[in-house]
Amino acid sequence: MAKSEEIIPVIKKRTIEALLEKGTRIDGRKLDEYREISVKFNVIEKAEGSAIVNIGNTMVIAGVKCVLGMPFSDTPDEGVLIVNTELIPLASPTFEPGPPGEDDIEIARVVDRGLRSTKAVDLRKLCIIQGRRVWALYIDIYALNHDGNLMDASGLAAYCALLCAKISKVSTENESIKILEEKEPLPVQHQAIPVTFAKIGDKIVVDPCYEEELIMDARLTLSFNEEGQICAIQKGGRGVFTLDEIMYCAELGRKISQDIAESIKRQLENIQ
Amino acid sequence: MKGKICLLNEEGLRIDGRKLDQLRPIKIEVGVLKNADGSAYIEQGKNKIMVAVYGPRELHPRHQALPDRAVLRCRYHMAPFSVPERKSPAPSRREVELSKVIRQALEPALFLEMFPRTSIDVFIEVLQADGGTRCASITAAAVALADAGIPMRDLVAAVAVGKIEGKIALDLNHLEDQYGEADIPVAMMPGLDQITLLQADGLITLDELKEALKLAKNGIMQIYKLQKEALKSKYLESGEELG
Numbered sequence: 001m002a003k004s005e006e007i008i009p010v011i012k013k014r015t016i017e018a019l020l021e022k023g024t025r026i027d028g029r030k031l032d033e034y035r036e037i038s039v040k041f042n043v044i045e046k047a048e049g050s051a052i053v054n055i056g057n058t059m060v061i062a063g064v065k066c067v068l069g070m071p072f073s074d075t076p077d078e079g080v081l082i083v084n085t086e087l088i089p090l091a092s093p094t095f096e097p098g099p100p101g102e103d104d105i106e107i108a109r110v111v112d113r114g115l116r117s118t119k120a121v122d123l124r125k126l127c128i129i130q131g132r133r134v135w136a137l138y139i140d141i142y143a144l145n146h147d148g149n150l151m152d153a154s155g156l157a158a159y160c161a162l163l164c165a166k167i168s169k170v171s172t173e174n175e176s177i178k179i180l181e182e183k184e185p186l187p188v189q190h191q192a193i194p195v196t197f198a199k200i201g202d203k204i205v206v207d208p209c210y211e212e213e214l215i216m217d218a219r220l221t222l223s224f225n226e227e228g229q230i231c232a233i234q235k236g237g238r239g240v241f242t243l244d245e246i247m248y249c250a251e252l253g254r255k256i257s258q259d260i261a262e263s264i265k266r267q268l269e270n271i272q
Numbered sequence: 273m274k275g276k277i278c279l280l281n282e283e284g285l286r287i288d289g290r291k292l293d294q295l296r297p298i299k300i301e302v303g304v305l306k307n308a309d310g311s312a313y314i315e316q317g318k319n320k321i322m323v324a325v326y327g328p329r330e331l332h333p334r335h336q337a338l339p340d341r342a343v344l345r346c347r348y349h350m351a352p353f354s355v356p357e358r359k360s361p362a363p364s365r366r367e368v369e370l371s372k373v374i375r376q377a378l379e380p381a382l383f384l385e386m387f388p389r390t391s392i393d394v395f396i397e398v399l400q401a402d403g404g405t406r407c408a409s410i411t412a413a414a415v416a417l418a419d420a421g422i423p424m425r426d427l428v429a430a431v432a433v434g435k436i437e438g439k440i441a442l443d444l445n446h447l448e449d450q451y452g453e454a455d456i457p458v459a460m461m462p463g464l465d466q467i468t469l470l471q472a473d474g475l476i477t478l479d480e481l482k483e484a485l486k487l488a489k490n491g492i493m494q495i496y497k498l499q500k501e502a503l504k505s506k507y508l509e510s511g512e513e514l515g
Contacts, residue, residue, distance in 0.1 A: 101368075102368050102369065102371065102372040105365045105368045105369055106369050106372055106373075108365070109365060109366070109369045113473045116473070117454075117473045117474050117475055118475065220470070225475065228477075228478075229475045229476060229477050230472060230475070230476050230477070230478070230481060231473075231474070231475055232472060232473055233456070233470055233471055233472035233481075234373075234470075234471055235373075235376075235467070235468075235469055235470040235471065236373075236376060237376060238376055238379045238380060239380060240380045240461065240464075240466035240467060240468050241466070241467045241470065242465065242466060242467065243465075243467065243482075243485050243486075243489075246467065246470065246481075246485065247478070247481070247482055250478050250481055251478060254478065
């Protein structure tokens with residue numbers, strides 16, 4: 001969906017920049033401080049898995065649906081994973097109705113890359129009859145309230161929805177597939193936690209809010225697995241990064257991803 | 273599928289005979305299309321990519337025009353015959369994303385504020401794809417923008433680095449991209465030492481990222497030289513004709 005013109009008063013831009021010079025931000029955070037993350041698991045009973053993720057005032061919902069489908073010809077023994085994101089007009093006055101635009105598609109593809117690279121779901125376990133029938137896993141991500149950093153909120157919502165997803169057991173007799181009543185947890189084996197940075201002037205902040213995103217020069221998202229390895233990177237925005245800035249973001253991002261993973265784990269244990 | 277193909281032989285050479293830090297052969301031609309304000313053609317290994325630049329010109333639809341600068345628009349598109357299995361000519365989600373990241377890789381180099389209310393359009397047609405097409409497209413697009421006479425802070429040159437058989441390698445071809453462990457496209461303004469595009473998939477450690485970025489810079493400096501030679505060869509020739 002195309003965004004309409006986004007305007008921020010020059011005076012506000014200067015305020016944000018002046019605050020950054022003093023080591024603080026428009027919402028009172030430190031430059032390397034992430035907003036509080038809260039996750040609600042399994043909010044949609046009719047979905048196989050779902051989660052609402054709040055990062056401050058940013059709110060995103062993701063739902064997982066499973067359907068029987070055909071495998072891709074180059075991976076006959078693997079299930080299919082499809083990620084879709086829509087920045088719907090409900091979430092922000094700057095979003096417009098219409099088919100997904102480049103921003104929606106970029107988020108979906110970066111989330112997809114993270115989950116795929118880390119092998120979040122063991123897709124081989126979603127194969128039912130090799131080359132013929134597999135589970136296709138659809139992760140649909142909807143922005144509900146945009147206050148910056150929809151990238152991380154989308155990535156976390158997708159990962160959390162997978163974490164709590166349950167999929168029907170199947171029996172195969174004489175090539176006929178029967179879907180059973182009984183359900184089992186989705187085989188989630190690795191994590192992909194995105195951490196996004198914004199560069200404003202020569203300052204770098206983590207987890208930008210909406211106003212910071214409006215004035216940022218460039219954006220950098222790094223996704224991490226549980227071992228602190230990078231599983232996806234995406235630079236965005238019209239500006240540039242130096243090598244040192246990228247390594248700063250990578251090192252800080254790795255640390256923050258561990259805190260986020262810990263927080264998600266705690267919140268998941270609370271509901272189980 | 274991974275691991276079925278051996279990407280490095282016993283002598284440490286890659287499937288196309290290259291060393292780990294070696295680029296594929298690159299050929300850049302400037303001013304190949306008569307209608308365009310600027311154009312370039314690049315061959316990098318088996319990649320064959322045509323780029324045309326139109327503009328600065330009046331922007332349609334007009335309400336998209338910006339009062340303080342030109343709008344840069346990029347269209348990355350792969351021809352249906354560019355890959356082994358025919359690709360639908362309709363723009364895929366991949367092409368939409370790549371169009372966006374290519375635009376953002378080129379934009380830092382351009383003095384867009386010199387041409388308010390206009391558009392600068394970059395059309396990229398991948399005629400044959402063999403891995404690393406977004407990077408080759410950026411390399412060629414920067415040359416085409418220079419050929420169109422658009423004022424630039426620097427050229428933008430790009431290359432993909434990656435991990436094959438656990439080793440960091442320069443300029444991945446299609447097989448290395450498909451069966452390797454990681455793919456990291458990088459674009460830079462080489463003269464300014466600034467990174468304008470960075471993506472990655474696959475698994476890499478922080479140390480590997482650092483090593484990859486250094487190797488990428490090494491390759492980018494070589495490509496930068498080829499870009500400048502290509503531009504000089506066109507304009508020195510035409511200078512001599514006039515002379």
